[in-house]
Amino acid sequence: MAILSGINPVLEGLKAGRPLDRILIAKGAAGPRLQEIIDLARRASVSVRFEERGGLDRLAGTPAHQGVVAMGAPQRYSELDDVAPAAQLLVVLDGVEDPHNLGAVIRTAHAAGAGAVVIPERRAVGLTDVVAKAAAGALEYLPVVRATNINRTLEQLKEMGYWIYGLDERGGQLYTEIEYTQPTVFVMGGEGHGLHELVKKHCDVLVRIPMAGAIASLNVSVAAGVVLFEWRRRQAK
Amino acid sequence: MAILSGINPVLEGLKAGRPLDRILIAKGAAGPRLQEIIDLARRASVSVRFEERGGLDRLAGTPAHQGVVAMGAPQRYSELDDVAPAAQLLVVLDGVEDPHNLGAVIRTAHAAGAGAVVIPERRAVGLTDVVAKAAAGALEYLPVVRATNINRTLEQLKEMGYWIYGLDERGGQLYTEIEYTQPTVFVMGGEGHGLHELVKKHCDVLVRIPMAGAIASLNVSVAAGVVLFEWRRRQAK
Numbered sequence: 001m002a003i004l005s006g007i008n009p010v011l012e013g014l015k016a017g018r019p020l021d022r023i024l025i026a027k028g029a030a031g032p033r034l035q036e037i038i039d040l041a042r043r044a045s046v047s048v049r050f051e052e053r054g055g056l057d058r059l060a061g062t063p064a065h066q067g068v069v070a071m072g073a074p075q076r077y078s079e080l081d082d083v084a085p086a087a088q089l090l091v092v093l094d095g096v097e098d099p100h101n102l103g104a105v106i107r108t109a110h111a112a113g114a115g116a117v118v119i120p121e122r123r124a125v126g127l128t129d130v131v132a133k134a135a136a137g138a139l140e141y142l143p144v145v146r147a148t149n150i151n152r153t154l155e156q157l158k159e160m161g162y163w164i165y166g167l168d169e170r171g172g173q174l175y176t177e178i179e180y181t182q183p184t185v186f187v188m189g190g191e192g193h194g195l196h197e198l199v200k201k202h203c204d205v206l207v208r209i210p211m212a213g214a215i216a217s218l219n220v221s222v223a224a225g226v227v228l229f230e231w232r233r234r235q236a237k
Numbered sequence: 238m239a240i241l242s243g244i245n246p247v248l249e250g251l252k253a254g255r256p257l258d259r260i261l262i263a264k265g266a267a268g269p270r271l272q273e274i275i276d277l278a279r280r281a282s283v284s285v286r287f288e289e290r291g292g293l294d295r296l297a298g299t300p301a302h303q304g305v306v307a308m309g310a311p312q313r314y315s316e317l318d319d320v321a322p323a324a325q326l327l328v329v330l331d332g333v334e335d336p337h338n339l340g341a342v343i344r345t346a347h348a349a350g351a352g353a354v355v356i357p358e359r360r361a362v363g364l365t366d367v368v369a370k371a372a373a374g375a376l377e378y379l380p381v382v383r384a385t386n387i388n389r390t391l392e393q394l395k396e397m398g399y400w401i402y403g404l405d406e407r408g409g410q411l412y413t414e415i416e417y418t419q420p421t422v423f424v425m426g427g428e429g430h431g432l433h434e435l436v437k438k439h440c441d442v443l444v445r446i447p448m449a450g451a452i453a454s455l456n457v458s459v460a461a462g463v464v465l466f467e468w469r470r471r472q473a474k
Contacts (some may be wrong), residue, residue, distance in 0.1 A: 110450040
């Protein structure tokens with residue numbers, strides 16, 4: 001059973017029509033956004049119960065649930081064929097291990113207009129409740145595809161007509177100087193190690209963010225924001 | 238006493254000449270980057286000891302220390318006069334509460350070429366070890382100023398000639414359409430609430446990131462990446 005906690009994740013879950021079994025609200029908690037949750041839950045026939053805060057702490061695994069916890073069906077993965085080749089922008093992650101980072105990338109990708117995020121099945125975090133929370137509701141809207149083999153998936157995407165741009169510290173081209181060909185895939189590496197060598201070989205272009213200062217890389221969700229919103233800016237022009 | 242943990246934070250601390258009392262390395266841990274830490278420590282006359290992993294876990298407060306923990310003097314804050322008006326780009330945070338977010342903003346600001354980050358003294362996280370770790374070493378290079386009153390600080394910055402751009406979901410101008418006047422200040426709100434009303438009044442321009450999808454906002458460090466790297470792209474042109 002999946003647990004959503006916090007006002008934004010529960011609210012977005014309700015708005016997106018995600019199947020929820022029950023919503024628990026801490027006794028004494030109040031506010032317009034909690035009231036909105038209660039109203040939406042009643043309209044969706046999801047039962048709402050008021051319980052002691054300690055019970056919510058235990059269910060959420062943290063006291064940072066803002067007085068609301070929802071129990072529902074676990075998040076499902078999508079198939080590549082459900083999202084491609086229709087999506088003009090896809091994000092492929094080559095081994096992100098931190099659930100906060102995965103959640104933040106999902107939130108960022110959705111905000112930049114991506115059609116899906118692809119994650120590897122092994123040596124990477126999957127869709128956990130921490131990811132759902134860090135995605136701040138975006139997981140309700142953005143399909144996530146789990147790939148058995150990232151390199152095989154990149155080949156399939158190429159066959160569908162996608163151009164593959166890999167983000168790499170030593171990439172030969174600046175992300176600001178590229179004429180992005182649509183449909184576009186951005187591939188990003190995990191924390192600390194960047195893209196695997198074989199994954200790099202599957203990219204059409206290796207792209208670099210020019211860095212000031214002494215640190216070689218950005219957090220993966222920040223790097224995603226920088227390149228995806230540059231892609232978006234170009235489309236808007 | 239401040240604790241640095243993880244290969245990047247300790248390596249950057251050494252490279253930046255940060256005063257360190259001692260470095261502990263887990264028995265059995267090895268690798269070229271740990272060796273680099275040992276070499277740099279010896280050159281800097283910082284003592285290196287090999288200890289059981291459990292001891293490092295306790296000191297770091299987490300097992301995610303990659304086999305290295307350093308103990309040193311606590312991080313110091315800078316004064317506004319030390320960084321302004323020399324810096325062409327400053328980031329002012331209006332109440333960021335999550336240490337991972339503050340760390341990621343510091344890392345991002347440094348990578349985009351900002352001269353400092355300004356944080357409020359109250360209702361916001363300060364420079365903790367979690368912040369230092371999330372900053373991935375950038376805290377060694379980027380001054381952080383603690384402001385007693387953010388609005389007063391914005392007034393001082395205006396008197397020094399800065400233009401103040403506030404990031405706001407309902408901002409009247411798109412961040413991509415502004416001719417940024419230098420020197421530049423970006424002001425960003427904390428998690429969930431955005432900029433305070435009074436802070437908005439102190440901004441010259443309220444700026445918006447256009448969002449696709451159903452979620453209204455980005456993580457603060459991702460939003461920082463998007464606008465700071467757009468500012469940087471403009472400077473490079």
